[in-house]
Amino acid sequence: MALELWWGSGSPYSWRALLALEYKQLPYVSHQVQFAKQEHKSAQLLKMNPRGRVPVLKDDDYVCFESLAILHYLDRKYPEIPLFGRTPEETGTITRVISEYQAYVEEHVKKVMYAILFQAAEGGHSDDVNRAMHLLASEARTIEGRLAASSWLVGEHFSAADVVIFPGIQMLLRTLERREAHELRSRFLPVETNYPAIAAWIKRVEALPGYERTYPPHWREPRES
Ligand SMILES: N[C@@H](CCC(=O)N[C@@H](CS)C(=O)NCC(=O)O)C(=O)O
Incomplete structure (x- = not known):
């Protein structure tokens, strides 16, 4: 099956x-659910x-x-192209980088996204949102440092750390491109200037075989703002 x-x-x-799935070159049946239809x-x-x-x-x-x-399941079941490292040390570091992202970054990404996408404020963002942006800029500096030293977030191979963090960064950058985010974006955009190693890493991920099949289809459609 x-x-x-x-x-x-x-x-x-x-x-x-x-x-x-794409990185591990595993064939799969893809079922895209439509959120708008509550599927x-x-x-x-x-x-x-x-x-x-x-x-x-x-x-x-x-x-x-x-x-x-x-x-984790895919990596244990189909270990041939590993996502959680090739040595115990790599596994430890990959898990640590993911844990750090979840503990110190993710909630701020969500806060900024929620404020821009759902509260649609054109300006005058709350102290909370400004603080989240400040913390994100500092965490992005740490990620920039990792990527200035090596091609991938951990070691010499694409790993679960890249898989976990890449979509969050893409969501943040896309959110900051919106008109409503004009007051928040200056520390981040253009990413090529502010975080050149992150920009180069994004290009490396985009060049992975199968990447195009992972790209959110509705992002290819024209945007409302
Ligand atoms: N912690 C979960 C989060 C999954 C999640 O929140 N998915 C969202 C889409 S980004 C969803 O299905 N939301 C539908 C809903 O909350 O009704 C994971 O890592 O898979």
């Missing part, structure tokens, strides 16, 4: 699962993931959800 993945366009967590809350999906969220992976009878769990 084939691997099957249910995913949504623009979901950074779904993007992780897609990147992992992620269908009986079939709720049966697999009672939280009604994507991504959801199915491999024969085994169902896995939560993007990080999916990455």
